[in-house]
Amino acid sequence: MAESRSVRSLAVCSIFASIAACGPQGPSPGDAATQRGDGGGAGGQWEAELQRCVDLTNEYRAQIGRAAYTRSAELEAYAAEGAAYDAEHPTPSHAHFRLDMGGGVALAENEIPGWPLASYGTVSAVVEGGLAAMWAEAPPGETGHHDAMASASYQRLGCGIHVSPEQYVWLVQDFN
Secondary structure, three states: OHHHHHHHHHHHHOOOOOOOEEEOOOOOOOOHHHHHOOOOOOOOOOHHHHHHHHHHHHHHHHHOOOOOOEEOHHHHHHHHHHHHHHHHOOOOOOHHHHHHOOOOOOOEEEEEEEEEHHHHOOHHHHHHHHHHHHHHOOOOOOOHHHHHHHOOOOOEEEEEEEEOOOOEEEEEEEEO
16 A cells, blocks of 8 residues: 555656656654754765665666766755655645745755655665656656656756654655
């Protein structure tokens, strides 16, 4: 059931042109990352998961011969704001991005919206499952999620994570 909800969530969040994917947020009491502080940006409690978001995206890009994205603190801060905002304003997806059209920072966005932490066990598992689902969307050109991850137009990536008090995870990827 959680998997079909996640697939439906990804399908609902697809926005073409400059907006890309959707995703969940949140810490699990057992995550080691929970001990490292708060916030979904660099140096916060999700540091390992944020780095994994960038690294895994770059692993997917390497499969098609694309250069690696550079991790951006500016985009990461914007993505963290977006993940928290969208957790509070879940309809429509990408509410934060739409509010200010990327804030002069982001040109495209992917989002994993409100995936239940209980179904995945860890925030890392949400990151990996969400990115795999977005990358698997095909064919290219028909979905913003895969296209933003594979784009030759963007060079920088920032990921943001937010976990709601109800233990749902939002993961936002912002690109420029």
